[in-house]
Every structure is written in structure tokens, then in C-alpha cells.
Amino acid sequence: MIENSEQSEESPAKRLESRMQKVSLVVSLASLALMCFGLIDMLFSGDSFSLPGIAVVALQRLISLHPAPLGLALASAGVLLLGLLPAIRVLLAAWLYVRSRNLFSTMVAVVVLLELLLSLRLGS
Amino acid sequence: MITILLLLGIGLLAGILGALLGLGGGIFLVPLLTLIFHLPIRVAVGTSLVGVIATSAGVAAFAPRGRGGDVELALRLEMATTAGAIGGGLLAGAFSSRVLHVLFAVIVFISAGYTLYKGRSGQNKSVQEPLFRENYQPRNWPAGLSAAGLAGMVSGLLGVGGGFIKVPIMYALMNVPLGVATATSNFMVGITAAASVFVYYGRGDIYPMVVVPTAMGVFLGAVSAVYFLRRIGTVWVRKALVVLLILLGVYMLVAGLNH
Numbered sequence A: 001m002i003e004n005s006e007q008s009e010e011s012p013a014k015r016l017e018s019r020m021q022k023v024s025l026v027v028s029l030a031s032l033a034l035m036c037f038g039l040i041d042m043l044f045s046g047d048s049f050s051l052p053g054i055a056v057v058a059l060q061r062l063i064s065l066h067p068a069p070l071g072l073a074l075a076s077a078g079v080l081l082l083g084l085l086p087a088i089r090v091l092l093a094a095w096l097y098v099r100s101r102n103l104f105s106t107m108v109a110v111v112v113l114l115e116l117l118l119s120l121r122l123g124s
Numbered sequence B: 001m002i003t004i005l006l007l008l009g010i011g012l013l014a015g016i017l018g019a020l021l022g023l024g025g026g027i028f029l030v031p032l033l034t035l036i037f038h039l040p041i042r043v044a045v046g047t048s049l050v051g052v053i054a055t056s057a058g059v060a061a062f063a064p065r066g067r068g069g070d071v072e073l074a075l076r077l078e079m080a081t082t083a084g085a086i087g088g089g090l091l092a093g094a095f096s097s098r099v100l101h102v103l104f105a106v107i108v109f110i111s112a113g114y115t116l117y118k119g120r121s122g123q124n125k126s127v128q129e130p131l132f133r134e135n136y137q138p139r140n141w142p143a144g145l146s147a148a149g150l151a152g153m154v155s156g157l158l159g160v161g162g163g164f165i166k167v168p169i170m171y172a173l174m175n176v177p178l179g180v181a182t183a184t185s186n187f188m189v190g191i192t193a194a195a196s197v198f199v200y201y202g203r204g205d206i207y208p209m210v211v212v213p214t215a216m217g218v219f220l221g222a223v224s225a226v227y228f229l230r231r232i233g234t235v236w237v238r239k240a241l242v243v244l245l246i247l248l249g250v251y252m253l254v255a256g257l258n259h
Helices: A002-008 A010-043 A059-063 A072-098 A102-122 B002-021 B027-036 B039-064 B071-094 B097-123 B141-158 B163-173 B180-204 B208-229 B232-255
Strands: none
Touching: A002 B097, A002 B141, A010 A072, A010 B039, A010 B071, A010 B208, A059 A072, A059 B027, A072 B039, A072 B071, A072 B180, A072 B208, A102 B071, A102 B180, B002 B027, B002 B039, B002 B163, B002 B180, B002 B208, B002 B232, B027 B208, B039 B163, B039 B180, B071 B141, B071 B163, B071 B180, B097 B141, B097 B163, B097 B232, B141 B163, B163 B232, B180 B208, B180 B232
């Protein structure tokens, strides 16, 4: 009961910070673990360590589960997951602003997300 | 094995400095990776973008309560920064490399001068300035947003995250405490880097053998910086920022004049 009343008294900014911290921790550790296992597998499967080495697996091949060396696929998935983290954080902020009916901040977060999509489109 | 450790070490250094000063770390990674490992610039930039996101993630995941940056301020400024970055990216082809380098140096010198001036005027106050405080109110929004848009345009023109402009804007122009400004800038540079990283991924410029040890080092460095930031004062962070800005400005000016 006490814990619930404390949570309900928490300001939206503190709640957002707390959720963002949890999401950042889980996603970044998961992506680093994927990258680390991928690199270890690449090294133990006999790939010589020369820089820059082999490039990441293309997104289409990764999504369609096209056969690719396991280590390279794991490392590529880890990089993609880490790359998605900032967008996930903006999405989370937008969602929490919607829930706390903060219209102005929701619009700001949505504009940033749209700009991110536009820059991706222009970049590709 | 030595190469992996060296990449990890470079990442660690970039992560500590990048997170401590709110720069993301890309500004150190690109020259180090090209100079030491002779990697092509596109591979170095792709690796650096993943590194910047790792810095941003490390700070966000391990910052103590109330020190993770001001998300609302970050998103409002990022609106102008991303729009400026898109405009800058489209304009980049219109300027010569020499002009871009000199422009970079001028903006860096202005940032360093203003931060130094702001710090000196603060020294006259009898109470020592805290790195973090909650009861601040960002001010000069029109000027701050215009400067953030300009910072984004410079980022788009010069291919950098722009943390070295964002921190002085928030600290010196908008009255945001230096610790909050660096943490907020770390959040913002992550978003800016995310906009470009998939382009580099799609082009095949990301190489796991380079990216994985570097990103792990950067992440560990960023987490260590969160620990350091609790123990050092504003004066040291400000001094490091000014020294770094001056060195960077001189380097870019010389590079520009030699083009």
C-alpha cells in the first residue's frame, strides 16, 4: 500500500526517468551480450582477426532468417538493437506523455520521431 | 588479442571523455581509429556512431536518480537540432571542405570563449556552483532553439554529433546546470547518431570486428564517467571542456588552411 501511494505521488518526469533507465539497461545489456557472443563465435569458428574484417549481415537477410554465419548474425542483431535504443526511448517518452495527458510534450516527442523517420528516408 | 584490447582501450577513453563532457565520444573515435588502425573514414564514422549510442545508453542506464538529464528539454531542443541537421546535410554539398573546416573552427572557438566567460563571471559568486540541481528553469528559449537549430545545421554540414555546441548552449545561454547539460546532451547525441547509423548499416560500413570491442569499451567508459561525475566539481568539467574545444578548434583551423 505504502509503495503504491509513493508510486502515485511520483512526478511524471521522475516516472519517465525511471522507466527510461530500466529500458536503457535491458536493451543495452541485451545488445552488448549479442555482440559479445557474436564476436566470440566469430573468433572461435576460425575467422582470422584482421581489420576491418567482414561487414554486418544486411537487414533484409537478417529478418528473412537467410543463412548467415551465427557469430556474424548475432553481432549484427546486437548492433541493430543498440541502434534502435534512442528511438525506443523517444517512443517511451511519447507514450508516457500521452498517458499523463501532456499534449505539448507528446507533440514534441512525435515531431522528433517524425524527423528521425524523415532523416532515415533522406539518408537511404 | 592486442588489437581487441587496443580497441577496447580506445573505446574506454572515448566513453569516459564523451560521457563526462556530454560530447558522445565520436569526436575522439574518428581521428583515433583512422590514425592508429588506418581504417577508411566511413568505417571509422560508422563505428563512432555506434559508440555515441553506447555512450548515451551507458549514461541513461546507470545515472543515479535525478541525474539522467532533462528529457523534456532534450526533446524540445532536439526538434530544432534534427531539423537543422537535415537542412545542413542537404546543404553540405554547396560548401568547399576548406570553408567547412574554418566554419567548424570559428564555432568551436566561440563556444570555448563563451563557456570560459560564463565560468569566470560565475567565480565571482561566493557560493560554489553545483553540477546538478533540480530547481532551475531553462530560459532564453527563442535564442536556445535558434542556437540548437544552428548546432544541428553545423552537425549536418560537418558530420559530427554536435555535443560540443549543445553543452555550451544549454549551460551558458539557457541557464541549465553543467551536469544536467552534459547528461541532456548525452541523451540528444544518441538520437542524432541513431538518425545516421542505419544509413551506414545499410551501406555495409559497420564491421563487427571493429565495432564490438570499441562499443563495449565505450559503454564501460560511459558507466565509469557516471561514477566520476558524482565526485568531481563543475570547475574541472568546465576546464576540460574549454581545453578540448581550443585543441579541436586549432586542429580544424590548421586542417582547413592546409586544404
